[in-house]
Amino acid sequence: MQASDLLVACLEREGVEYVFGVPGEELEDLLFSLRASDITFVPTRHEQGAAFMADVHGRLTGNAGVCVATLGPGATNLVTGVADATLDKAPLVAITGQGGLERLHKESHQAIDVVDMLEPITKWNAQISDPDVIHESVRKAFKVAEYEKPGATHLEFPEDVAAEVTDAAPLPTRDRVRRPDPDxxxxxxxxxxxxxxxxxxxxxxxxxxxxxxxxxxxxxxxxxxxxxxxxxxxxxxxxxxxxxxxxxxxxxxxxxxxxxxxxxxxxxxxxxxxxxxxxxxxxxxxxxxxxxxxxxxxxxxxxxxxxxxxxxxxxxxxxxxxxxxxxxxxxxxxxxxxxxREHIVDDVTADPGPDDPFTVAGTLPYLREAMADDDVLISDVGSHKMRIAQNFPTYEPNTCIISNGLATMGIAVPGGVAADLATEANVVAATGDGGFLMNAAEIDTATRLNCGFTILVFNDDDYGLISEKQREHTGEQFGTELTNPDLVAFAESFGVEAHRPGNWDDLQSVLDDVVPSPEMALVEIPLGTVAQ
The missing domain is CATH 3.40.50.1220 (TPP-binding domain)
Known part of the structure; x- marks a missing residue:
């Protein structure tokens, strides 16, 4: 079969359901092979979003999520999500296209050494330069990505190799390598x-x-x-x-x-x-x-x-x-x-006063009440992450997804897409305004896939966690202030229901309505304000 068909057949053998990525010229054969398969290719708005989707898929399922990108800038845009998967111990397989082998020995258009670039942030990575080793390479990529401790692996697939023909066939999968019992x-x-x-x-x-x-x-x-x-x-x-x-x-x-x-x-x-x-x-x-x-x-x-x-x-x-x-x-x-224990519980369950300004900590008891025990909360990184980590009671494993190895901003919205595809539970993606706008374009991906989850945006027009640290150290802040668009109008431009509650009663009512809903929704919480 054609080499690209073999690679996709190997992905099918590994049980892959989704491949997240951005198309590129060097991926042409691979994309058409995916079209002919049972795998759903999900075009994303940015390669980082694709990597985060694969990352969160791996965290939630234990099976390696797959992301693809083309050579050059496509590959460099994957780096943050790949590194996040490795430090957060999430199984992920990244596949990048590359120019033909005949031009890689010299300087050429968009060509960089992607294998060397990804070496420090993967458990294993390699270029497939021979179609007859595709079956072994894919099996190894998944085996290494998924065994303890899991992380990211990478395969580079040059376009001329993708077009060749091979007699190789997918290798059968095997039980994962297991650590021995204790002595x-x-x-x-x-x-x-x-x-x-x-x-x-x-x-x-x-x-x-x-x-x-x-x-x-x-x-x-x-x-x-x-x-x-x-x-x-x-x-x-x-x-x-x-x-x-x-x-x-x-x-x-x-x-x-x-x-x-x-x-x-x-x-x-x-x-x-x-x-x-x-x-x-x-x-x-x-x-x-x-x-x-x-x-x-x-x-x-x-x-x-x-x-x-x-x-x-x-x-x-x-x-x-x-x-x-x-x-x-x-x-x-x-x-x-x-x-x-009693002091901790009293702290995390305390309701805010009716005239108190909106805070993350005050929001969390209402959010917890609106979510079932097995619903999934994806937290972005920022000052809100610290409150979620410390104040959001969690009752089941893998229902509060926080990036704290690499601690990467921008993971929540693409993570919400992956979580919605991976679980039947309700999903909430909680983010600050800083992390939200880093990958907010993936709302388009979510609506295209008919996803239904809630995006919670804590808006303080600031990189709030950095401001907190600066004020702790120096008593002042610099370089952290932001300006934001009308986030309700922004969400509505994607056809997404959006809310900006004016007080705590409104917020509780909105969360009770949107969290269990099968439709996409965005709730903006303007921190430090509450209408009287």
């Missing part, structure tokens, strides 16, 4: 540490959500009464409705979870990535006894130097610890963290 001496040592500890505490990281670790973690917490705090990307591994949940590792105004960690005499981290949260915030003196449970060894860092590392399958490790704890009376003391 018995390591589990014995962990049980000894837990038995000796008076105030043990668990930290649930991204890996606890990404793997099958959530249920055995919940079982362990139920059995032992150990408190658990989640990272931003570990939200929902244990339900925040559980009396043992301390919600999220915090910073800024909310310090209760960090105070609990500092008071603990043993911290067990589960699927924790220090790229997401610097341990210096909760282990400032490097004096905490730490057990690291993950699929990879811990990074070498003074503030995170575990006394014990268990490198194994997370679910199997937690089940082994749970079973051993069930054999003895492993129930812990809840008095030492109960008041902290």
């Amino acid at each position: 018995v001496p390591s589990v014995d040592r962990l049980l000894e540490l837990l038995d000796a500890a008076e105030r043990p505490l668990l930290i649930a990281g991204n890996g606890a959500v990404r793997t099958d670790a959530s249920q055995p973690l919940r079982d362990l917490v139920e059995l032992t009464d150990y408190p658990v705090a989640a990272t931003y990307m570990g939200k929902g591994a244990v339900s925040d409705a559980d009396a043992r949940s301390l919600l999220t590792l915090d910073s800024g105004d909310h310090q209760e979870a960090s105070e609990a960690i500092k008071a603990a005499d043993l911290v067990v981290t589960i699927g924790y990535d220090i790229a997401e949260h610097d341990p210096a915030g909760w282990n400032p003196r490097a004096a905490t006894t730490i057990v690291h449970v993950d699929s990879e060894p811990a990074e070498v860092y003074e503030r995170y130097n575990p006394d014990l590392e268990i490198v194994a399958d997370l679910g199997a490790t937690l089940r082994a610890v749970r079973d051993r704890c069930a054999e003895v009376d492993a129930s812990g003391d809840t008095d030492w963290y109960r008041d902290l």
Whole structure:
């Protein structure tokens, strides 16, 4: 078959449903091969949007999302989304077109070394220079992208190779590579540490959500009464409705979870990535006894130097610890963290006063009430992300999607598209005005696909998180102020229902109406204002 047909047949064998991307001349054969397949090609308005869609698809499903772009500027526009997938541990396969092999040895139009460019931000990437290796290359790209810890891979597909003919056929898929069960001496040592500890505490990281670790973690917490705090990307591994949940590792105004960690005499981290949260915030003196449970060894860092590392399958490790704890009376003391838990819950559930100005924190209780437990919230990056991470109770794994490895602005709207395609649940994309306008054009993609989700825009005409940091450091701000179009009119120009509520009652009513609706909607919340 033609080489481009083989590549698409390999994608079908991998179970790919959607390919997100921007067309280009060098992708011509690939695009027509996609047209003849069962895969839906989704033309996006920007390659970054395509990469974010593939990124969030991978986060939500565990199966690699696929994005495509042409050579040169198409490939460079993918970089941010590809890097986000790698640092956020989301499986993604990027495919880029390239000029013919006969011109790549010299300077030529739009030609840059894309493979070298993507090398630092992918787990594996390669050029397909021979059509007879397409089946192996695609299988490897998906295998590497999806096994723990997942991330991005990349294949470059020159246009002349795409047009060649090959006798190769797609390779069969296989079960994913699985980490081994934990070794018995390591589990014995962990049980000894837990038995000796008076105030043990668990930290649930991204890996606890990404793997099958959530249920055995919940079982362990139920059995032992150990408190658990989640990272931003570990939200929902244990339900925040559980009396043992301390919600999220915090910073800024909310310090209760960090105070609990500092008071603990043993911290067990589960699927924790220090790229997401610097341990210096909760282990400032490097004096905490730490057990690291993950699929990879811990990074070498003074503030995170575990006394014990268990490198194994997370679910199997937690089940082994749970079973051993069930054999003895492993129930812990809840008095030492109960008041902290109550203070956290009181803070995140407090309703604003009727005359209070609009705030992100004040909005979240209304949003939580409008969303079902298994609805999905996609958060962009900005000052609102910090409030969502700390104040939005999350009850199920993978229902609050936050980028906190690369922490990338602009992910919410394209992420909403991917989430709407990947799940039957209602989806809300929460963003600030800064991140919103970075990829707001993907509203066109959403309406073209008949997506139905809610975009929540917190508008302060500013890069608010940077302003906050500048004022903390210097007492003033500079270079952060923005001007915005009429966001309601902007959304309506795409045929999207749009609202700008004038007070808290209006906001609650709007959220109750639009969040469960199958139609697209945008709600602008002008921060710092409320009509009387």
